[in-house]
Amino acid sequence: METKRTVYADNAATTAMSKTAIDAMLPYLDKVYGNPSSLHSAGQAAKEALEAARADVAACLGAQPNEIYFTSCGSESDNQAIRSAAHTGALKGKKHIISTAFEHHAVLHTLERLKKEEGFEITYLDVHSNGVVKAEEVKAAIRPDTCLVTIMYANNEIGTVQPIREIGAVCREAKVTFHTDAVQAVGHIPVNVVEDNIDMLSLSAHKFHGPKGIGALYCRKGIRLLPFIDGGAQERNKRAGTENIAEIVAMAAALKEACANMAENSARLVKMRDRIVAELSKIPHSKVNGDMTRHLPGTINMCFEGIEGEGLLLHLDDKGICASSGSACTSGSLDPSHVLLAIGLPHEVAHGSLRLSLCEYNTEEDADRIIKAVPEVVEYLRNMSPVWKEMERGELPHII
């Protein structure tokens, strides 16, 4: 049997490191290995690399270098930003936070803990059936005791991009701190913290071909940031722990590369994405999730009625295609994805979801293989699905 190249279409989960990032990283493992806190030349060489990386990351976001704090991942950035803004607000008696129902769990679980353990009140805004928050609804939800609005830049499952600039403007006007989890956006679509009126922003390197285990938090000058890990004076006393220089350098290199090639990559991906969506939409009783006019270039989320997502993923994997699903069985819980439920999909439909997330390493041949494989697997699974058969016999109504 011919061994085919694996079609990796799960880039929203994680990406391969770019050669640029790997090359940038390697010297910092065994050549420039000093501790940036050391005074000697080996330490100072590392310190220089650290600050150069900080300047590069800042430049990619339109920020100042002293507004960038390196963290271990996007989740840590989310945790620190939200807790810091919440605790700063609580000192002034402000204990109300606005967010949405389809945030990443790093945000949702942090908010739920603040609610349960510290008595914060959380308003979760509707994300509507198109998966887009409305800035005027953010405005309407702001109260005198609101200390934080945290809304993701782009959704990780359905790929919808939020009106961040408008939301930021609303928050700036109301003098409420605005944090955005931009883990899926940075490196993929233009993000500028100044133009977008952002106070705090989380990013993660492994979503744009950098290494896993490294992220950053942007915190605008003038916004108070509380320390998250106590210890040494690293990261201007806000995040103790010896800096992960090799990964910080690799993250900066990956981000610079992603931003330099963004327009070109994005144009190619949008074409590939739209071709796949058009072809897979020919599958009867299928549905594309999320507003495709406000969308990440490489993300596709679809539901196929009458089947369950895990079986779809396993069969696609057998055909050499790596994808993802929001079905309950793939989440390890018995409920399907909170994101798909938040856009109003019934459980039955949400179980049959498929997420394909492309990157610039995917080829048109990859797209061809996806376009061929998905309908085959959907048909195969429908042929053994009692739900599908009852729908086809008219005993159960089709939902989509």
Add this chain to the structure above:
Amino acid sequence: MALYSEKVMDHFRNPRNVGEIPDADGIGEVGNARCGDIMKIYLKIENDVIVDVKFNTFGCGSAIASSSMATELIKGKPLSQALELTNKAVAEALDGLPAHKMHCSVLAEEAIRAAIKDYYDKNGIEYDKSQFPEHDEDEEIHE
């Protein structure tokens, strides 16, 4: 370690006894689409022996594999033996299931019981009702 055993993957990739029996003597359907699992089992019965069995399943990999294995375990067996099939036996025959997937094997056991009960009911055959505990319809809604 992979999520599933080789046995599970074999039965998922090459499920045995997939299909429907148009003139089935007993049909059992259990589960709930809301929870992402529905199993439907068709039995052909002659002289209290399961001479043929088919299934249709909407569900994850382990639900499909559990259906396949369960049908293999009861095919050609007398009804009395099929009624003794436990979910544990199905899971063991598959070389184990992950803890959060054990309910798939429970569904397989229940689907077989439901199909046998359907056969008894249709044919007015007396049976020990304690062998067929009533399942609350909402039981499968894990909320």
